[in-house]
Amino acid sequence: MDPQAQILPGTLDLLILKAVSLGELHGYGVLLRIEQISGGALLIEQGALYPALYRLVRRGWLTARWGTSENNRKAKFYALTAKGRRQLQAEEQSWNRLAAAMGAALQARS
Amino acid sequence: MRNRKHEEMKAELAAHVAERAKTLEERGMDAAEAQKRACIEFGSAEKYAEQSREAAGLAAIEHAAQDLRFGLRLLRKSPGFTVTAVLLLALGIGANAAIFSMVDWLLLRPLPVPEAGQLTYLAANNIHDGFDNGFSYPNFNDIRAQSKAVFSELAGVQPFQLAGIRSGGETTTFWANYVSGNFFSMLGLKPALGRFFSFTPAQEASAPAEVVLSYAYWQTHFGGRAEVIGQQVAVNNQPTTIVGVAPKGFGGILAVLDTQGYLPFTPDLAGEFGASGDFFHDRKDNAGLLVVGRRRPGISVAATQPALALASARIAGAYPLGAPWRGLVARKLTSEPPGAAGANRDPLPGVAALFLGLAGMVLLLACVNIANLLLARAGLRRREMAVRAALGAGRGRLLRQMLIESLLLAGLGGAGGLAVAAGACHALNLMPTGSDVPVVLNFAVSWHVFLYACAVAAATGVAVGLVPAWQASRVAPQAALQASGRAVTAARTRLRAGLVAAEIAGSMGLLIVAGLFVRSLERAQQVDLGFDVHAVVNLTLDFHAAGYAPARGIAVASALVERARALPAVTAASMASSEPMGSFTYGGRVTLPGRPAPQQAPEVEYNSVSGEYFATMGIGLLRGRAIADSDRAASAQVAVINQKMAAAYWPKGDAVGQTFLLDGDARRAIEVVGVAANSVVDNISDPAPYFYVPLAQRYYSPAILQLHLARGADPGAVLRAARSAVRAYAPELPVYDVQTMLQATHSLNGLLLFELGAMLAAIMGLLGLFMAVIGVYGVIAYAASQRTHEIGVRVALGASRGQILKLVLRQAVVVTAAGIVLGLGLGALLATGLSSLLFGVRPLDPVTFGGATLLLGAVALAASLVPARRAMRADPIAALRCE
Numbered sequence: 001m002d003p004q005a006q007i008l009p010g011t012l013d014l015l016i017l018k019a020v021s022l023g024e025l026h027g028y029g030v031l032l033r034i035e036q037i038s039g040g041a042l043l044i045e046q047g048a049l050y051p052a053l054y055r056l057v058r059r060g061w062l063t064a065r066w067g068t069s070e071n072n073r074k075a076k077f078y079a080l081t082a083k084g085r086r087q088l089q090a091e092e093q094s095w096n097r098l099a100a101a102m103g104a105a106l107q108a109r110s
Numbered sequence: 111m112r113n114r115k116h117e118e119m120k121a122e123l124a125a126h127v128a129e130r131a132k133t134l135e136e137r138g139m140d141a142a143e144a145q146k147r148a149c150i151e152f153g154s155a156e157k158y159a160e161q162s163r164e165a166a167g168l169a170a171i172e173h174a175a176q177d178l179r180f181g182l183r184l185l186r187k188s189p190g191f192t193v194t195a196v197l198l199l200a201l202g203i204g205a206n207a208a209i210f211s212m213v214d215w216l217l218l219r220p221l222p223v224p225e226a227g228q229l230t231y232l233a234a235n236n237i238h239d240g241f242d243n244g245f246s247y248p249n250f251n252d253i254r255a256q257s258k259a260v261f262s263e264l265a266g267v268q269p270f271q272l273a274g275i276r277s278g279g280e281t282t283t284f285w286a287n288y289v290s291g292n293f294f295s296m297l298g299l300k301p302a303l304g305r306f307f308s309f310t311p312a313q314e315a316s317a318p319a320e321v322v323l324s325y326a327y328w329q330t331h332f333g334g335r336a337e338v339i340g341q342q343v344a345v346n347n348q349p350t351t352i353v354g355v356a357p358k359g360f361g362g363i364l365a366v367l368d369t370q371g372y373l374p375f376t377p378d379l380a381g382e383f384g385a386s387g388d389f390f391h392d393r394k395d396n397a398g399l400l401v402v403g404r405r406r407p408g409i410s411v412a413a414t415q416p417a418l419a420l421a422s423a424r425i426a427g428a429y430p431l432g433a434p435w436r437g438l439v440a441r442k443l444t445s446e447p448p449g450a451a452g453a454n455r456d457p458l459p460g461v462a463a464l465f466l467g468l469a470g471m472v473l474l475l476a477c478v479n480i481a482n483l484l485l486a487r488a489g490l491r492r493r494e495m496a497v498r499a500a501l502g503a504g505r506g507r508l509l510r511q512m513l514i515e516s517l518l519l520a521g522l523g524g525a526g527g528l529a530v531a532a533g534a535c536h537a538l539n540l541m542p543t544g545s546d547v548p549v550v551l552n553f554a555v556s557w558h559v560f561l562y563a564c565a566v567a568a569a570t571g572v573a574v575g576l577v578p579a580w581q582a583s584r585v586a587p588q589a590a591l592q593a594s595g596r597a598v599t600a601a602r603t604r605l606r607a608g609l610v611a612a613e614i615a616g617s618m619g620l621l622i623v624a625g626l627f628v629r630s631l632e633r634a635q636q637v638d639l640g641f642d643v644h645a646v647v648n649l650t651l652d653f654h655a656a657g658y659a660p661a662r663g664i665a666v667a668s669a670l671v672e673r674a675r676a677l678p679a680v681t682a683a684s685m686a687s688s689e690p691m692g693s694f695t696y697g698g699r700v701t702l703p704g705r706p707a708p709q710q711a712p713e714v715e716y717n718s719v720s721g722e723y724f725a726t727m728g729i730g731l732l733r734g735r736a737i738a739d740s741d742r743a744a745s746a747q748v749a750v751i752n753q754k755m756a757a758a759y760w761p762k763g764d765a766v767g768q769t770f771l772l773d774g775d776a777r778r779a780i781e782v783v784g785v786a787a788n789s790v791v792d793n794i795s796d797p798a799p800y801f802y803v804p805l806a807q808r809y810y811s812p813a814i815l816q817l818h819l820a821r822g823a824d825p826g827a828v829l830r831a832a833r834s835a836v837r838a839y840a841p842e843l844p845v846y847d848v849q850t851m852l853q854a855t856h857s858l859n860g861l862l863l864f865e866l867g868a869m870l871a872a873i874m875g876l877l878g879l880f881m882a883v884i885g886v887y888g889v890i891a892y893a894a895s896q897r898t899h900e901i902g903v904r905v906a907l908g909a910s911r912g913q914i915l916k917l918v919l920r921q922a923v924v925v926t927a928a929g930i931v932l933g934l935g936l937g938a939l940l941a942t943g944l945s946s947l948l949f950g951v952r953p954l955d956p957v958t959f960g961g962a963t964l965l966l967g968a969v970a971l972a973a974s975l976v977p978a979r980r981a982m983r984a985d986p987i988a989a990l991r992c993e
Binding site: 026027028031045046047048049050051052053054055057058069071073074075076 | 118119121122123125126128129130132151152153154155157158159161162163164165166167
């Protein structure tokens with residue numbers, strides 16, 4: 001397995017938004033999806049998901065509803081709102097800008 | 111609901127862990143192993159649950175409730191601290207609320223009429239560049255007619271006149287407003303019963319004799335019965351019909367005075383003022399008519415100026431002698447009685463501000479004390495704070511907790527303060543005003559005052575708690591948990607000592623102000639009044655209220671004076687139209703014959719007296735003769751002047767034999783027949799020029815019957831005898847203000863304000879002293895307790911008990927000295943600020959400053975002695991052992 005990288009502070013929100021943008025998920029599902037889309041390369045402390053999820057709900061980027069999971073267990077499902085979608089786009093763009101800038105800076109010769 | 115959400119959250123997290131465990135199981139781990147692994151991977155469920163709840167915003171309220179409960183428990187566990195702190199706050203907040211309630215009642219209350227903000231009164235800019243707000247009826251009528259553009263209604267009021275009312279039986283005094291017909295419609299009031307006056311301005315001079323009662327008077331004197339409407343009473347001995355009752359809560363146009371009824375302008379109103387002339391046609395502005403009006407909607411006070419200027423120019427142009435105005439101005443009508451605006455600004459707002467400031471300072475001292483106490487406690491709670499921080503409480507949380515505790519304290523103090531204020535208001539309401547003039551003092555804890563107290567309490571809570579909270583939240587858990595209790599930094603003790611020095615300075619300031627006021631009172635009480643205040647008693651008789659025409663009044667007055675002289679234990683008796691520091695004064699413009707016109711001359715006050723006046727009052731006669739009973743209406747016009755007037759008008763040579771004119775009346779030139787010693791007339795300050803004329807020649811009602819008592823006579827018995835004599839001779843004559851001259855000097859014009867000021871200031875001073883004592887005791891005790899270890903070492907090394915005492919006291923002395931020096935500076939500043947309110951005392955009065963220094967120094971040192979002695983007697987072994 002590739003060595004896992006600790007996620008930078010502040011990027012958890014972005015990952016969650018991305019994960020949920022691909023479809024409604026409950027908390028554990030978000031974790032799985034992040035693992036999946038990052039190829040297992042990102043290390044996330046599982047419990048930390050939940051404060052982040054509640055924060056995103058409070059800021060109006062996610063909505064939550066109670067439903068039943070695949071194993072017929074009661075679970076809270078999170079979905080992206082329109083506002084959240086806009087936020088995701090904005091954060092993606094700013095992340096890409098940052099990455100490009102860093103990359104250019106680190107590749108500079110002399 | 112909260113618990114349900116909490117349960118839901120826990121369920122959600124638990125479900126996550128369960129799913130993870132299942133996944134791991136599917137990957138081959140055994141069930142128990144998978145569960146354990148899932149838990150570890152998840153992290154602390156408690157922590158994340160807590161963080162989730164905070165993120166969801168649910169935590170705040172619960173935290174606050176927790177803090178509140180904890181705070182209450184903490185307060186209960188240290189009752190000494192709690193009681194002290196709450197008491198200090200209650201006193202501080204209570205003093206502020208009480209003073210504010212006085213300010214609220216006297217200055218801030220609007221008149222209880224609709225749209226009171228539109229009400230204005232008019233004043234005329236006279237040629238002396240002052241302002242008069244008393245107009246004559248013809249002038250008022252003309253202004254009323256010519257200013258309709260800016261005023262929807264202009265009414266005239268003769269506020270606060272004494273009438274006599276009789277409804278079967280004895281005539282009693284009746285304080286009335288004489289009003290124009292449109293008075294009530296101008297105010298926009300509806301009668302509580304019956305109707306108001308129904309005549310138009312054109313009919314004012316021949317208005318029917320009707321009276322409108324005030325609501326309170328109707329309740330107390332007519333039993334609140336509906337049958338009074340249409341009932342006939344005699345007002346000033348004229349048959350008058352009661353037509354209505356004014357609404358509840360309305361007490362006339364001068365809010366502080368309790369009007370008992372309203373009368374139309376009557377043709378014999380001129381009799382009220384004694385001066386010759388007809389009220390409705392005499393154009394000279396001496397009728398004291400207040401002109402009050404309602405501005406049209408949207409017109410500001412300034413916007414009335416052009417219309418008023420036009421009216422003023424027209425009227426002054428047409429009647430230059432009757433209306434010698436430079437212009438008319440409009441002013442907002444507040445609950446302050448309209449004073450002559452301009453030079454003689456009413457001092458009430460300034461005095462109110464001063465006392466609010468003093469009360470504020472007392473509260474500040476209380477806050478400093480409590481902050482000090484809280485700082486000490488914060489020091490002791492460092493371990494607790496450290497543990498909380500280690501358990502995950504953020505800095506904000508710690509700060510919030512400490513603030514909630516101090517707000518709790520402030521809340522309790524505020525509640526106590528309202529109780530203190532209510533008690534103080536009750537006591538102030540019962541304050542005697544030295545006169546039967548019905549002043550309405552209804553200081554109470556109104557909702558204004560309640561809100562004010564709440565605001566003050568909240569501000570106090572935050573102010574007091576902020577610094578200790580800040581200090582407490584700045585804790586580094588590691589260091590605090592490891593350190594021993596001796597971790598008080600020098601900086602913290604210096605802060606506390608500094609606070610106490612500031613407190614002592616503040617207390618000094620209050621003591622100095624109190625001392626100055628008390629000495630002013632002393633001086634005022636010792637002023638040589640120029641008359642024999644201890645041997646005179648007074649009865650005020652209202653001839654006009656009995657319906658006497660001037661001739662009858664003069665005759666009855668002489669008869670009564672004769673009967674009074676015949677009473678036992680009376681050595682002299684006389685009648686006078688005014689008494690020193692009383693409610694009635696009369697004046698006129700004095701000119702010398704052949705000199706310029708009266709308009710330019712200053713007004714000089716005078717007293718109309720009968721014979722034996724100077725003997726009765728004990729005023730010395732320096733030259734010539736006194737006014738005698740033989741000076742009758744038809745005799746030559748004479749006067750006795752005082753020294754000041756003699757020096758002002760005839761500085762060279764003898765004033766006796768000279769003549770002067772009063773109000774420019776050349777047909778009644780007055781000859782000076784005597785010069786009397788100066789005496790106090792209006793108030794305590796320097797006597798002004800003054801003169802005395804025979805009552806028979808210038809008759810006024812009411813008049814005061816004054817009796818000089820023989821040595822050892824009982825004033826009460828003499829007054830009772832006099833009253834019976836009056837009642838026997840003239841039963842329809844109302845008698846009031848039956849009192850000794852000494853009581854009369856304690857009136858609102860006399861010593862009452864000095865006494866009130868001294869009392870309030872002294873209370874503040876004592877409160878400040880109390881605060882300073884507690885502060886000094888607290889900080890010295892604390893400092894000494896912190897040095898227990900050090901003291902133990904010193905004693906073990908051979909220091910004597912005396913040396914230990916000196917060691918602890920030295921700190922006290924330094925702090926006290928610093929505070930006193932600062933306090934002297936503060937006191938000097940305050941004293942120069944209120945020098946205008948002092949009487950007979952220099953602002954930087956050495957006795958006051960020295961006395962305050964000694965008092966505070968002694969008290970502070972005494973307060974430090976207790977902890978010092980305790981430290982001195984400490985057991986060195988125990989001291990060394992304790993950390």
